[in-house]
Amino acid sequence: MSVYLDAQIPEHSVASTQPPSVEPTPLPTPSPSPRPDSPQWTTKALTNTILKSHGRPPWYGEDGHAISQAFVIGIAGGSSSGKTHVARQIVRALGSIPTVVIMSQDSFYKRHSPEEIAQAFACRFDFDHPDSIDMDLFAACLADLKNLQQTNVPVYSFKEHQRLEETKYLYGATIIIAEGIMALHEPSLRELYDLKIFVQADSDLMLARRITRDVLERGRSVEGILEQYLRYVKPSYDNFVAPSSRHADIIVPGKDNSVAIELISTHIRRQLEQRSRQFRRKMAANLKRSLSQGPARKPSLEELDITILDQTPQLKGIYTVLRDRTASRQDFIFFVDRLATLVIEKAMEKLPYVDKKIVTPVGVETTGKVLGAESVCGVSILRSGGPLEQGLQRVINDVAIGSLLVQSDSKTGEPALFLVRLPVCVRERHRAVNTWVFLLDAQIGTGAAAFMAIRVLLDHGVRASHIIFVTFLVARGGGIAHLRQTFPEVRIVTGAVDDGLREVWLENQLHDTSYGADDGFDRSEQHKAWVVEPGMGQIGDRYYLD
Amino acid sequence: MASGAQLSSTSVNATKASPTLPASVYTLPQTTQLEALYTIIRDKDTSRGDFIFYSDRIIRLLVEEGLNHLPVVPKTVETPTGVQYDGVGFEGKICGVSILRAGEAMEQGLREVCRSVRIGKILIQRDEETTLPKLFYSKLPQDIAKRYVLLLDPMLATGGSAMKAVEVIMDHGVPEDRIIFINLISAPEGLKNFCTRYPALKVITGWIDEGLNDRAYIIPGLGDFGERRYCS
Numbered sequence: 165m166s167v168y169l170d171a172q173i174p175e176h177s178v179a180s181t182q183p184p185s186v187e188p189t190p191l192p193t194p195s196p197s198p199r200p201d202s203p204q205w206t207t208k209a210l211t212n213t214i215l216k217s218h219g220r221p222p223w224y225g226e227d228g229h230a231i232s233q234a235f236v237i238g239i240a241g242g243s244s245s246g247k248t249h250v251a252r253q254i255v256r257a258l259g260s261i262p263t264v265v266i267m268s269q270d271s272f273y274k275r276h277s278p279e280e281i282a283q284a285f286a287c288r289f290d291f292d293h294p295d296s297i298d299m300d301l302f303a304a305c306l307a308d309l310k311n312l313q314q315t316n317v318p319v320y321s322f323k324e325h326q327r328l329e330e331t332k333y334l335y336g337a338t339i340i341i342a343e344g345i346m347a348l349h350e351p352s353l354r355e356l357y358d359l360k361i362f363v364q365a366d367s368d369l370m371l372a373r374r375i376t377r378d379v380l381e382r383g384r385s386v387e388g389i390l391e392q393y394l395r396y397v398k399p400s401y402d403n404f405v406a407p408s409s410r411h412a413d414i415i416v417p418g419k420d421n422s423v424a425i426e427l428i429s430t431h432i433r434r435q436l437e438q439r440s441r442q443f444r445r446k447m448a449a450n451l452k453r454s455l456s457q458g459p460a461r462k463p464s465l466e467e468l469d470i471t472i473l474d475q476t477p478q479l480k481g482i483y484t485v486l487r488d489r490t491a492s493r494q495d496f497i498f499f500v501d502r503l504a505t506l507v508i509e510k511a512m513e514k515l516p517y518v519d520k521k522i523v524t525p526v527g528v529e530t531t532g533k534v535l536g537a538e539s540v541c542g543v544s545i546l547r548s549g550g551p552l553e554q555g556l557q558r559v560i561n562d563v564a565i566g567s568l569l570v571q572s573d574s575k576t577g578e579p580a581l582f583l584v585r586l587p588v589c590v591r592e593r594h595r596a597v598n599t600w601v602f603l604l605d606a607q608i609g610t611g612a613a614a615f616m617a618i619r620v621l622l623d624h625g626v627r628a629s630h631i632i633f634v635t636f637l638v639a640r641g642g643g644i645a646h647l648r649q650t651f652p653e654v655r656i657v658t659g660a661v662d663d664g665l666r667e668v669w670l671e672n673q674l675h676d677t678s679y680g681a682d683d684g685f686d687r688s689e690q691h692k693a694w695v696v697e698p699g700m701g702q703i704g705d706r707y708y709l710d
Numbered sequence: 711m712a713s714g715a716q717l718s719s720t721s722v723n724a725t726k727a728s729p730t731l732p733a734s735v736y737t738l739p740q741t742t743q744l745e746a747l748y749t750i751i752r753d754k755d756t757s758r759g760d761f762i763f764y765s766d767r768i769i770r771l772l773v774e775e776g777l778n779h780l781p782v783v784p785k786t787v788e789t790p791t792g793v794q795y796d797g798v799g800f801e802g803k804i805c806g807v808s809i810l811r812a813g814e815a816m817e818q819g820l821r822e823v824c825r826s827v828r829i830g831k832i833l834i835q836r837d838e839e840t841t842l843p844k845l846f847y848s849k850l851p852q853d854i855a856k857r858y859v860l861l862l863d864p865m866l867a868t869g870g871s872a873m874k875a876v877e878v879i880m881d882h883g884v885p886e887d888r889i890i891f892i893n894l895i896s897a898p899e900g901l902k903n904f905c906t907r908y909p910a911l912k913v914i915t916g917w918i919d920e921g922l923n924d925r926a927y928i929i930p931g932l933g934d935f936g937e938r939r940y941c942s
């Protein structure tokens with residue numbers, strides 16, 4: 165079963181409408197994309213739900229770097245040859261791939277002048293010529309996704325015959341399918357493909373499909389369709405599209421192609437399995453090493469280089485309430501909010517400040533300081549990053565707070581990314597490089613969720629030195645040492661450091677507060693998990709549920 | 711106060727501002743970040759919304775610091791993971807007393823840190839005939855004598871009204887060393903006056919400014935706190 169990450173992966177393609185003269189939809193059936201029927205995939209429906217379907221497994225090694233690029237497939241073929249159908253069939257046949265995005269060439273029509281728009285409305289604009297496509301942008305967006313970075317794809321309106329101001333944000337696909345009549349024509353695109361497919365169909369079949377579609381769906385006359393076909397579509401096919409088939413790795417028939425689809429998907433699956441095997445070998449060894457070291461090799465606080473709040477009497481009192489298993493929910497929430505404000509205030513000291521001259525109401529000029537960051541936002545790792553949000557809101561007015569949902573697989577203990585909802589200042593790369601991010605999670609145990617969240621931010625272009633991880637508890641014997649070593653520039657601010665991280669068995673304990681597994685482990689069946697000791701228990705549960 | 715409770719005499723968090731300051735004065739750590747907060751509330755062009763938001767941030771930090779001077783007692787609890795944790799419990803009842811009207815501006819910050827704390831009020835104004843501060847109104851918790859008192863007034867200029875307020879509170883039976891005076895900005899002259907008269911009373915201040923101008927306004931200061939918070 166494949167799951168599309170909500171919000172960032174469009175249902176089947178980036179373009180939602182089709183141009184009048186280009187790119188028919190061979191199968192006008194509604195959304196044959198393999199969106200799963202279960203589980204319910206909106207945050208609203210997540211009440212007490214353990215997500216069992218596939219999230220995005222780690223895509224980086226223990227050194228924090230990506231292990232492989234995304235797998236990119238280019239599909240070209242004549243108009244109405246069945247490219248989209250082939251793309252969807254591949255996605256369906258692949259089954260358990262976490263995230264696939266199909267990018268359509270249609271999104272990349274160039275911005276038009278008023279004259280061109282007039283021509284387009286008069287059906288006198290050649291949408292079938294390679295020059296009508298912004299190939300540079302197409303290649304840039306594809307390269308971003310291939311390199312596992314976010315991209316913002318243009319949105320083209322066929323109603324207005326113009327590129328719109330808005331863009332579509334995409335991030336986190338394992339497989340990218342680029343489809344369009346010119347997908348194999350452009351050398352810069354061809355360089356990006358791991359697999360090149362050409363969909364071959366007879367000209368009369370393509371024309372027949374085209375006439376049927378345009379008459380039925382767009383109410384156009386047969387004469388008009390034919391005129392356009394002969395003027396633009398056919399010459400374009402003969403001159404540009406058909407010749408590009410020689411670049412293809414495989415040529416797929418435009419109909420009755422189930423054997424070809426099976427061959428292709430088997431090939432892709434094998435490629436991906438090879439990559440993930442290589443990855444697991446690395447990660448498994450590392451996880452064991454970093455977690456089983458035990459008390460013998462706990463790093464000193466100096467080695468860890470983390471900022472810890474001054475252990476004042478009040479702070480100790482707050483922690484005593486929060487650690488007390490008999491604390492009431494009311495007290496727990498109040499003191500978590502109070503503590504969150506203190507930790508965030510401490511973290512604010514990590515931001516850059518510059519001089520500023522001001523005049524006071526008394527009429528005196530004086531030089532003070534002002535925040536020297538272009539933008540600051542929060543990103544909380546759900547669910548237990550949530551208890552830090554109130555603190556952040558008390559400290560930065562109207563702060564944007566994004567979220568990441570990271571859950572751990574109950575069998576492998578491997579984290580998986582289920583939801584990415586980032587503030588606008590991180591979504592766009594040119595802004596992300598100048599953005600400071602407070603990354604929020606209640607505790608760092610194994611560090612697996614923190615590791616993944618940091619990687620997501622780095623993928624978006626946020627600088628490691630601009631990431632301030634804010635938390636209530638760090639387990640000294642846990643993944644913190646590895647995290648520190650991998651991302652030395654990330655700052656970590658915590659209220660307390662606990663000594664222990666212990667492996668325990670958890671059994672069907674959806675709401676059990678007896679254990680402090682706060683790395684989002686799936687708890688629907690018996691499995692091993694790590695708890696921080698003495699710890700504060702399951703902070704998310706105590707704050708939201710108990 | 712429960713016997714056995716100890717008044718924590720020093721706080722890790724607070725820094726002594728300068729050797730010339732009275733021993734009972736504590737300032738917040740003078741970080742760049744804190745300076746940036748003060749820059750916002752000092753700026754005459756700052757909107758009222760921002761003034762409220764950022765002065766609240768400073769007030770919370772001040773109250774947190776003030777509370778660190780209250781006693782705590784050892785307390786052992788069991789954590790949800792079943793481990794004993796040797797922590798501390800809060801000890802002693804507290805209340806706030808705000809000097810009207812600007813002191814009221816500090817109440818929300820106090821309540822965000824001390825849930826549903828009792829708050830007394832005192833109105834002191836300058837007597838036009840004597841030019842001395844005069845008590846016009848006070849409404850204090852009945853059991854104030856048994857409580858630690860956080861006295862709230864954002865600006866310590868000459869210290870006249872604060873000293874009058876302390877006089878009123880002590881008249882209600884509160885010992886001097888159970889009062890903690892919390893303010894955002896102090897003038898060195900006022901601090902000296904105040905601490906000479908009440909040496910056992912702790913003063914938590916966010917920032918110590920240059921001094922007073924001829925109209926007894928703190929400079930650089932931030933103008934009239936109450937006016938900016940409520941009216942401008």
